[in-house]
Amino acid sequence: MSTAIKPKHIGRNISRIRELRDMKQEALAIAIGTNQQSISIIEGSESVDEEKLKKIAEALGVTPEAIKNFSEEAVFNIIGNTYNDDSSSIKNYNCTFNPLDKLIESIEKNEKLYERLIQVEKDKAAYLEKLLDKK
Template sequence: MQLLKRMFIFEIMSTATKTSHIGRKISRIRELRGMKQEALAAELGISQQSVSSLEQSEHIEDEKLERVAKVLGVSKEAIENFSEENLIYNIQNNYEGSNKGASSVSVSNLNCTFNPLDRLVQAYEEKEKLYERLLKAEKEKVAYLEKLLDKK
């Protein structure tokens, strides 16, 4: 088991992000947050292809990096200083048989960046609007068909 764990850590470390490639760091953080490129693009108001090219960029201007960091729910510095090694270290120290107690566990960001109830209400409202548009289209279709029948 210990050998398997070491092999896994070695694999992650061998594919770790380069320290200077900010786009790869953004990509990795986005993946760890469970966010797809499309979702990040929607939040930033850009296309998915723009997010893809952003994640391939080695350097990104500060203003754009700030916007990305805000959407990802981290600080600009967290993106700049991100490393797989630190992530592995934190996971090992906080979750693998650590008997230090809950007070020593470092939690970086457990706050939601949105209110789930607001998103639920928003989804419900969008569903209602979609239903109303569908109903309107059906009424127009029925009216058109009745008009065609009246002409015959």
């Protein structure tokens, strides 16, 4: 039985980082100037040449070393240690205003605008009648 350390699967690391970034293969392909099939092949391979790795790392917003040393266990540990579920504490997320009051306020504003519009139309009609009477 061999005790040699198994090399990291770079393609799988790229795939997981891409998925964690909520990025599709096609989007990554466009970002590095290739096609989706190439990304699929890269993600299936154990190693990637340094130049491609740099381009992929830049598109994913990480360093090439982060891709090489990526560990899902570390990600889950970080999330587990930093995520704080405040469901035990009671929070008050009430509105600072009454929505019905705001609705009534807007209806009243609309009524005033309609009244002004009607008054303008009445004034216009009266002015036109006055002009016709002069002729």
